Amino acid sequence: MDIIAAEKLFKNCMKILKENQHQNGGFYASPPGTRYPFIYPRDHSICILGAIAADMLNEAKRGLEFMLAAQKPSGEFSQRYDVDGNDTSYKDLQIDGNGLVLYALNQYLKATGGLFFDTLADRAFCLQYWEAIEKAVDFILQNKNDEINLIHTINSIHEYPAYEHGFEIYANSTCCAGLFGAVEIGEALNKDVEEWREQAELVRQSILERLYSPRRRSFIKCIRVKYKSSDPIGYDAFASSVIDVDAVEYAPAHFGLIKETDLRNIKTVQRINKMLWDEELGGLNRYPELWDRNNGGYGPWLHFTCQLSNHYTAIGDQDMAEKYLGWVVEMAHENLLPEHISTVERFEMWLEDYTNAKILRDSKLTMIENIRSHPKWKEGFAYVTMPLIWPHAEFIRAYTNYKHKFYTD
Numbered sequence: 001m002d003i004i005a006a007e008k009l010f011k012n013c014m015k016i017l018k019e020n021q022h023q024n025g026g027f028y029a030s031p032p033g034t035r036y037p038f039i040y041p042r043d044h045s046i047c048i049l050g051a052i053a054a055d056m057l058n059e060a061k062r063g064l065e066f067m068l069a070a071q072k073p074s075g076e077f078s079q080r081y082d083v084d085g086n087d088t089s090y091k092d093l094q095i096d097g098n099g100l101v102l103y104a105l106n107q108y109l110k111a112t113g114g115l116f117f118d119t120l121a122d123r124a125f126c127l128q129y130w131e132a133i134e135k136a137v138d139f140i141l142q143n144k145n146d147e148i149n150l151i152h153t154i155n156s157i158h159e160y161p162a163y164e165h166g167f168e169i170y171a172n173s174t175c176c177a178g179l180f181g182a183v184e185i186g187e188a189l190n191k192d193v194e195e196w197r198e199q200a201e202l203v204r205q206s207i208l209e210r211l212y213s214p215r216r217r218s219f220i221k222c223i224r225v226k227y228k229s230s231d232p233i234g235y236d237a238f239a240s241s242v243i244d245v246d247a248v249e250y251a252p253a254h255f256g257l258i259k260e261t262d263l264r265n266i267k268t269v270q271r272i273n274k275m276l277w278d279e280e281l282g283g284l285n286r287y288p289e290l291w292d293r294n295n296g297g298y299g300p301w302l303h304f305t306c307q308l309s310n311h312y313t314a315i316g317d318q319d320m321a322e323k324y325l326g327w328v329v330e331m332a333h334e335n336l337l338p339e340h341i342s343t344v345e346r347f348e349m350w351l352e353d354y355t356n357a358k359i360l361r362d363s364k365l366t367m368i369e370n371i372r373s374h375p376k377w378k379e380g381f382a383y384v385t386m387p388l389i390w391p392h393a394e395f396i397r398a399y400t401n402y403k404h405k406f407y408t409d
Contacts, residue, residue, distance in 0.1 A: 001326035009328075010399050012335035013392040014054045017047060020389050021059055022083045025066030027389060029080075030339075035367055035385045038088060041067060041077040041097030042157065043390045046303075048104040050393025052111045053400045060108050061125065067101050068132045075132075075139030077101055079155075092154040092161070095143055096171040098136050099178030103255065105133070106181030109188060126185050137182050140175045141199055143228055149206040151175045152228030156248075158286065160293055163242050166224040169211045173251035176203040180256075204257050208264070211252075217267040219249040245275045246287045247304040254307060260314035269311050273320075281341060282327045284308055295364065296371055296384035297342030297350045302328050306394035313401045321402055328395055333376060337392055339385035347371065347382040 020028045022039075027047035029036035036043075044067060051060040070085035071077055077097040079089035105126065113121030126133070143152050150167035157170045164171075179200035186193030212219050222242040223233075230236040250272060252258050253265040276285045283300025309324035331341060342350075351368065354360040367385065374383045 001322040002329055005332075006325065006329045006399060009332050009335050009337075009395065013050070013337075013396050014056065016336070016387065016389060016392045017051055017054070017056065017396070018059065021047075021063065022066075024083050024085070025062035025064075026081065026083055026085075027063055029390065030385055030388050034370075034387075036388070038080045038082060039066070040080045042094065042100060045097070045100035045104045046390055047393045049107060050396040052104075052107050053397045055111075057108070057111060060104075060111070061122070064101075064105055064108060064125075064129075068105075068129045071132050071135060073135075075135030075137075075142075077136070091159060093143075094155040094159070094171075095140065095151060095153040096156055096174040098140050099171070099174030099176070102133065102136055102178030102185075103174060103181045105129075106178075106184050109185055121188065123188055127189055130189065130191070133182055133185060137179060137196055140179060144199070144203065145225075145228055145230070145233065147231050147233060148210055148223075149202040150210060150223070151203065152225065156222075158293075160291075162293075163224075163244070163246075163287075163291065164222055165226065166222050166238060167211070168222040169207070169219055169246075170248040170251045172203060172207050172211065173248075173255045173257060176200055176207060176257055177255035179203065207252055207257065212264055213243065216243065216271070217264070218245070218271045219252060219264070219268045221246045221249060244288055244291070245271055247272055247276055247284055247301070247308065248286075250308055250311060253311065260311055265311070266315075269308065272308065281343065283331065283341065284324070286340075292353065294342070294346075294350050296340070296367060297347035297382050299340050299342035299346060299382070299384075300327075301340040302331065302337050302391035303388075303394040306391060306398040309398045310401055313398070313405045316405070318406050321406075325395075325398060325402060328391070333374075333383065333386070336387040337395065338383040339388040339391070342382040342384065344377065344380050344382060 020031055026039035027044045029040050029043040048060045048063040070081050078087040079091045079094050082088050109126055151172050153171040154161055154165050156164040156168040183193045183197045220243045224238045224240045225233050225236045226238040249268050253260050258265055278285055278300045281300055284305040286301050286304050289298045305324050305328055309321050312320035371382045376383045
């Protein structure tokens with residue numbers, strides 16, 4: 001990996017985070033005038049985590065203030081907001097946002113002193129929003145199916161109900177991590193959170209039992225169930241398992257529910273690397289091409305590539321960590337990162353499929369124009385949504401972990 005180039009990218013990623021945080025505290029998913037000029041709880045929470053990793057704690061706090069103030073009375077965080085905190089959602093429930101906000105808040109508390117340094121820890125901030133924390137936890141638990149102790153959602157990280165409607169692994173991992181985060185916050189504030197701890201542990205154990213396939217030696221994507229309250233779920237109209245490989249099957253370890261060295265995680269990551277590493281372009285695809293939901297063409301995603309690099313860093317495999325992070329550095333254009341990368345041929349194939357099927361929305365036309373007008377198009381690459389803020393935050397986190405592991409050990 002080109003360390004000089006990596007350092008330049010790292011510094012620009014911090015600059016990008018600052019430039020794309022509205023004065024109200026919300027992090028844009030992509031800059032105004034581009035495809036996603038809104039605040040999405042999922043992207044926004046990762047930006048907060050990136051800010052924490054970069055020691056930008058003021059920015060992290062402002063981001064948390066924005067999101068906690070925008071919470072619905074039910075405790076849910078909407079699919080997306082405008083810069084004033086108004087709900088602009090156009091998709092159904094994505095409960096991983098609840099888990100991610102709680103997880104990010106706990107990481108902020110730890111970064112300011114955690115449970116040990118009373119003079120430093122920003123406990124007052126957590127106490128200020130304790131009611132919001134309670135509501136966020138309650139909303140998660142309201143969506144838990146008590147038959148199998150998993151959290152139900154309609155959409156998850158890919159916003160694709162066909163493969164995510166039910167008990168999905170990323171949503172369950174983030175919600176479980178969020179519950180444990182809320183427990184730690186509660187303990188720091190001397191609150192009685194024993195029931196939350198018990199519920200979090202039930203979900204964790206169920207993830208390890210029901211979303212793991214011993215014969216495949218891998219976590220699986222989703223148990224498809226239409227209704228959260230189906231009992232027994234075996235008679236639900238959707239009842240089935242989605243066992244296709246997905247980059248987010250790494251989520252249990254990524255969010256600390258199991259150790260990186262756990263054999264279940266190691267084998268899962270081996271499967272992801274084997275089946276989703278793009279042999280033509282490099283980088284990690286998010287799921288199989290056969291899903292045929294590839295806006296702009298099938299190809300590797302930079303933030304998922306960054307995420308998985310954390311595993312190799314954690315287990316001390318510097319060669320693989322550099323393979324993943326080095327690819328992200330190489331793909332940066334003027335120290336900016338896109339959502340994902342494809343080839344011109346794959347882009348045109350996607351465009352033909354969607355045009356023929358009459359499913360090409362008008363909102364995609366600007367995206368198409370931007371892809372074709374990008375300088376990389378002449379080199380045979382389709383750079384999709386440039387820049388997306390999320391991968392910049394993930395690179396900050398992953399590269400910080402890499403430096404701490406291999407430069408300070």
